[in-house]
Amino acid sequence: MDRVTIRAQDEDLVEVPVITGTEGEQALGIAHLRKATGLVTLDPGYGNTAEASSAITFINGEDGILRYRGYPVDQLVEHSSFLEVCFLLDQGELPSPCRLTEFEQEIRGNASLPEGLMTLLEAIPASTHPMQKLAAVVAVMGSYYPGAGGSAGPEGGPAESTILLAKLPVLAAWSYRSGTDGVYIAPRSDLGYASNFLNMMFAPQDGGFEAPEAHIRALEALLLLHADHGQNLSTSAVRLVGSSRAELFSAISAGILALSGPLHGGANQRVVEMLEEILAAGGDTRSFIERAKDRSDPFRLMGFGHRVYKNYDPRAELIKQHAKDLLRERGNPLLETALRLETEALEDEFFIQRGIYPNVDFYSGIIYRAIGFPSKMFTVLFALGRLPGWLAQWREMIDDPYSRIKRPRSIYLGFPRRDFVPIEER
Numbered sequence: 001m002d003r004v005t006i007r008a009q010d011e012d013l014v015e016v017p018v019i020t021g022t023e024g025e026q027a028l029g030i031a032h033l034r035k036a037t038g039l040v041t042l043d044p045g046y047g048n049t050a051e052a053s054s055a056i057t058f059i060n061g062e063d064g065i066l067r068y069r070g071y072p073v074d075q076l077v078e079h080s081s082f083l084e085v086c087f088l089l090d091q092g093e094l095p096s097p098c099r100l101t102e103f104e105q106e107i108r109g110n111a112s113l114p115e116g117l118m119t120l121l122e123a124i125p126a127s128t129h130p131m132q133k134l135a136a137v138v139a140v141m142g143s144y145y146p147g148a149g150g151s152a153g154p155e156g157g158p159a160e161s162t163i164l165l166a167k168l169p170v171l172a173a174w175s176y177r178s179g180t181d182g183v184y185i186a187p188r189s190d191l192g193y194a195s196n197f198l199n200m201m202f203a204p205q206d207g208g209f210e211a212p213e214a215h216i217r218a219l220e221a222l223l224l225l226h227a228d229h230g231q232n233l234s235t236s237a238v239r240l241v242g243s244s245r246a247e248l249f250s251a252i253s254a255g256i257l258a259l260s261g262p263l264h265g266g267a268n269q270r271v272v273e274m275l276e277e278i279l280a281a282g283g284d285t286r287s288f289i290e291r292a293k294d295r296s297d298p299f300r301l302m303g304f305g306h307r308v309y310k311n312y313d314p315r316a317e318l319i320k321q322h323a324k325d326l327l328r329e330r331g332n333p334l335l336e337t338a339l340r341l342e343t344e345a346l347e348d349e350f351f352i353q354r355g356i357y358p359n360v361d362f363y364s365g366i367i368y369r370a371i372g373f374p375s376k377m378f379t380v381l382f383a384l385g386r387l388p389g390w391l392a393q394w395r396e397m398i399d400d401p402y403s404r405i406k407r408p409r410s411i412y413l414g415f416p417r418r419d420f421v422p423i424e425e426r
Contacts, residue, residue, distance in 0.1 A: 004028055006037070013037045023058055040409050047307065050231075051406070052239065056089060056392050057228045064311035068228060069093070077318055082223045083107060083193050086165055086388040089228055090395070104193075110166035111187035111196075114144050118174075118184070126179040130380045131260040133175035134168075135253045141167070142249030160248050161391040168387055169193070172380045173200035194219045197384070202372060215371045218322045219381075222364055225315045226382055228389025230308075234259040238390045239397050243406045248394060255390045256383050265379040265386075268365035271303035272375060275334045275366075278341070283333075285341040293350045303362030304345065315360040323363045326370055334366045 003015045014036040017029040027050045034040050043049045058067045066073045069088050076085055080094075087095045087103050095103060117137055124133050145163055174184050177200075185200045195216045203209035229235070237258035242251040259265035278288050291299040306313055320339075327335050342358055345351045368378050397403050 006033070008037075008039075013039075019053070021053075023060065025060075034409075040411075042411055045307075046231075046236075051236070052231065052397065052400075052403075054230070054393070054396060055092070056389070056396060057230045059230050059308055061306070061308040062310050064309060064314050066229070066314045073225060073314060074318060077221050077224055080224065081193075082220050082227070082385075083165075085224050085227050089388045089392040090161060106162050107166045107193065108187075108189045110163055111170055111189075113167060113170055113174075114141075116144070117141060117171075121171075121174060121178050124178070128179065129260070130172065130175040130179070130376060131256060131265075131383070133178065134171055134380060134383065135256040135260070137171055137175070138164070138168070138249055138256060139253035140249075142247045145249070161395070164249070164252060164387060164391065168384060169197040170200060172377075172384055173197060175380070176201065176374075176377055192216070194223065198371075201377075214326050218326045218367050219371065221322050222319065222367060222381070223385040225318060225360065226385030228386070228392065233261075233264050234386060235390060235393050238394050240406045242394045242397055243403065245398075248391075251394055252387070252390055255386070259383055259386065260379055265382040267302065267359075268361040268368070268382070269375045269378045271338075271361050272334065272365040272369055272378075274302045275337050275341075278337055279333055283337060285337060285344055289341070289344055289348060293348075301341070301345065301356075303358055304351070305356045306359045309357065309359065310355040312357045313359040316358040316362055319360065319363040319367065320358070323367050323370075326367060332366070332370065334369065335363075338363060338366060 002018050004018055005015050006013050014033065016033065019027045019029050021027075030041060041049070056069065058070070059065065068076060068085060069092055071088070071094075076088075080088075083104055084095060084100055087100065117140070120140055121133060121137055124136060141163075145160060170187050177183055177185075183205045185203045185205075187196055188199060191199060195211050198211035198215060198219065199209060202211070231239075234255040238251045238255040241254040242248070262270060278285060281287075288299065289301070291297045292301040320342075323335055323338075342362070346357070351357075365375075365378055368381060369375075373381065
């Protein structure tokens with residue numbers, strides 16, 4: 001089947017092509033539907049709409065599959081570093097040992113912030129959420145690197161994607177510390193990506209901090225597992241803004257703001273708050289499961305269910321194992337409650353029949369809390385992880401000769417035409 005005929009009231013209207021992806025998924029190519037029929041599709045939330053074709057990430061929600069550039073995420077978590085995956089997403093292939101070393105050096109060499117950005121950060125009220133600080137400073141950062149959108153910066157400088165990957169951890173840590181102790185720890189060239197970020201987050205002014213290896217491993221895995229996830233809300237925001245040919249920094253700022261909402265990047269914070277509520281009520285997970293099944297009760301199990309996955313989110317299983325490894329030697333009430341809640345929910349017919357499983361947010365907040373991150377930083381950590389996906393998706397769209405400025409339509413349900421009434425007659 002390579003074409004489908006669309007009919008209305010038993011009358012053939014138009015034939016549309018069927019586009020088949022690498023893994024057999026299919027889509028109706030309706031780019032010319034309105035021109036041929038006068039009709040548009042109405043798809044609230046875009047649950048049935050593929051806005052773009054992409055070679056970056058494959059997701060099969062029914063079978064719980066997630067791959068970056070063809071590589072299963074479990075293999076990448078086991079064998080790769082976060083920066084290796086950043087390179088993979090951007091370039092399409094894993095780097096050679098020599099090229100990976102060069103890439104890591106490029107990141108370290110571009111980590112320092114221009115002095116003006118520090119002044120801007122200080123000018124933002126200290127009480128502002130770190131995500132808003134991050135978005136504001138990233139948007140302004142573009143003025144320091146004009147030339148907008150090319151693979152290399154002005155006068156042969158570093159690529160803008162390298163600049164963002166190098167500087168976002170510094171901005172993230174300093175956005176937090178500008179609202180707490182006002183201590184700004186400079187990035188170190190002798191530390192890896194995750195360990196450098198932990199040092200900038202937690203080191204005291206007089207030094208003497210060394211991040212535990214278990215924390216570095218767990219954070220590295222979490223960043224990697226958040227690196228891309230197809231056409232989610234924040235990635236779509238990056239593509240939407242970028243489609244106008246706005247420069248890269250503005251598009252990434254839009255992605256950060258889209259991610260900041262509690263239904264997207266803030267979900268893992270709500271999971272931790274839910275687990276704390278259960279513990280405060282005595283730890284009876286069964287009663288909360290019954291509440292979640294009661295439609296008249298506003299309580300919902302946070303971290304369960306996903307718009308895409310109708311099976312176990314493959315990221316959740318990997319993150320759960322890292323949580324257990326990190327907290328194996330010490331009891332953790334949040335983890336114990338989460339494990340008990342998951343077991344009871346997945347034995348309940350209500351959740352089984354509806355295919356409701358834990359998602360990526362269910363265990364990630366527990367790891368962040370165990371490492372020492374405050375809840376307000378959870379979404380910032382999500383942004384750090386998702387940045388390479390945003391960069392790869394933006395570049396794929398820019399390089400696509402068929403890419404167009406995004407312009408969804410709507411179905412008007414307001415008043416029909418009516419004449420203006422002078423004010424004295426109203």
